Amino acid sequence: MNNPYLSEPAKIVKITPQTDTVKLFRFEFVQKVWGYNFSFAPGQFIELSIPGCGEAPFAPCNAAGAKYLELCIRDIGRLTHKLHEMKVGDKVGIRGPYGNGWPIINQKSKIKNQNGEKKNLLIVVGGLGLIPLRTLILGKDKFLGKDIKVQIFYGARSPQEMLFRYEYAKWRENGIDVKLTIDKECANWVGCVGLVTTLFDKFPIVENAQAFLCGPPVMYKFVLEKLKQKEVTDQDIYLSLERRMHCGLGVCQHCAVGPYYTCKDGPVFSYEQIKNIPGVI
Ligand SMILES: Cc1cc2nc3c(=O)[nH]c(=O)nc-3n(C[C@H](O)[C@H](O)[C@H](O)COP(=O)(O)OP(=O)(O)OC[C@H]3O[C@@H](n4cnc5c(N)ncnc54)[C@H](O)[C@@H]3O)c2cc1C
Numbered sequence: 456m457n458n459p460y461l462s463e464p465a466k467i468v469k470i471t472p473q474t475d476t477v478k479l480f481r482f483e484f485v486q487k488v489w490g491y492n493f494s495f496a497p498g499q500f501i502e503l504s505i506p507g508c509g510e511a512p513f514a515p516c517n518a519a520g521a522k523y524l525e526l527c528i529r530d531i532g533r534l535t536h537k538l539h540e541m542k543v544g545d546k547v548g549i550r551g552p553y554g555n556g557w558p559i560i561n562q563k564s565k566i567k568n569q570n571g572e573k574k575n576l577l578i579v580v581g582g583l584g585l586i587p588l589r590t591l592i593l594g595k596d597k598f599l600g601k602d603i604k605v606q607i608f609y610g611a612r613s614p615q616e617m618l619f620r621y622e623y624a625k626w627r628e629n630g631i632d633v634k635l636t637i638d639k640e641c642a643n644w645v646g647c648v649g650l651v652t653t654l655f656d657k658f659p660i661v662e663n664a665q666a667f668l669c670g671p672p673v674m675y676k677f678v679l680e681k682l683k684q685k686e687v688t689d690q691d692i693y694l695s696l697e698r699r700m701h702c703g704l705g706v707c708q709h710c711a712v713g714p715y716y717t718c719k720d721g722p723v724f725s726y727e728q729i730k731n732i733p734g735v736i
C-alpha cells in the first residue's frame with residue numbers, strides 16, 4: 456500500500472522571478488516511484504519537502520492539464536530560503552494534492568450557489584492570495600464556462616509586488632475584468648491607490664456574484680464588510696484559510712479550526728460554514 460507521507464521526487468526545470476522575494480518554480484516529476492500521476496483541483500495544496508529543512512504547504516498554480524507543476528513561493532523561512540537558493544536541475548519532494556479547493560462543481564458545470572442558481576465570479580485577492588486562483592483564471596472557460604463573468608479585485612503593496620503581471624493582458628483578452636490597486640502612490644502608476652477594499656468604492660461588482668477570497672486575514676474582515684454592503688450572501692462567499700500544517704491529512708490536528716481541519720475540510724470554506732467559530736479570521 457502507498458505510504459501517504461511519502462514524497463515524489465520532482466526536479467526544478469524553470470525559475471521565473473516574480474518580485475524581490477517571490478519566484479515561480481516549475482517542476483517535473485522525475486521518477487514515478489508510486490505510479491504518481493499528478494493532477495489537482497484549483498485551490499488545493501501540496502506539501503513540498505527538502506531534506507534537512509522539513510516540509511510546508513503550497514498551492515499549485517499552473518494551467519490545468521500541464522505536464523508540469525508550478526509553485527509560486529515567497530522566501531520567508533528555513534525551507535523557502537533553501538528553495539530560493541536552488542537551481543534548475545535540483546530536486547525536492549512533493550506529496551499531495553490535499554484539501555477541497557474552490558467550489559467548482561465539476562469542469563462542465565457552471566458555478567452555482569446552494570439553490571442551484573448560476574452565478575458570476577468575483578475574485579478578491581491580496582498579495583500572495585492570487586496564487587491559488589491562477590489555475591482557475593487560466594482555465595476560466597474550462598472550469599466555469601464561457602458565459603460566466605469573472606472579475607478580479609487584486610491589491611498589492613506596489614506594482615513590483617504584483618504577481619503574474621505579465622499575464623494580465625491575456626486574462627483581459629479572455630474577457631476577465633481585472634481591477635488593480637496598490638497600497639501607496641508611486642511613480643509611473645496611474646491606476647488605483649489604496650487597499651483592495653478601495654476597488655469596491657470605485658467600481659460596481661459583477662452582478663449576481665459569488666465571491667472567492669484569498670489573502671492576509673486582516674483583508675478578510677474589511678472585504679467581508681464590503682461584500683455585505685453589496686448584498687452578497689454569506690453562502691456565496693468562499694475564503695481560503697491559512698493555518699500551520701504538518702501532516703496535511705487530517706491526522707496531527709495542527710490545523711484545527713472549530714470542528715474542522717483546514718487541511719482536510721478546507722482550506723476553502725464558505726463564510727456561512729465558519730462565521731460563528733471564534734477567532735477563525
Ligand atoms: C494551504 C496553504 C497554501 C499555501 N500556499 C503558499 C503558496 O502558494 N506560496 C507561498 O509562498 N506560501 C504558501 N503558504 C505559506 C507557506 O506554507 C509558509 O510560508 C511556510 O511556512 C514557509 O515555510 P518556511 O520553512 O520557509 O518558513 P517557516 O520557517 O515555517 O516560517 C516563516 C515565517 O512565517 C510564519 N508562518 C509560517 N506559516 C504560517 C502560517 N500558515 N500562518 C501564519 N504564519 C505562518 C512563521 O511564524 C514565520 O514567521 C501556504 C500555506 C498554506 C497553509
Ligand code: FES
Nearest residue numbers: 701703707708718
Ligand atoms: S495538518 Fe495535520 S490535521 Fe491538518
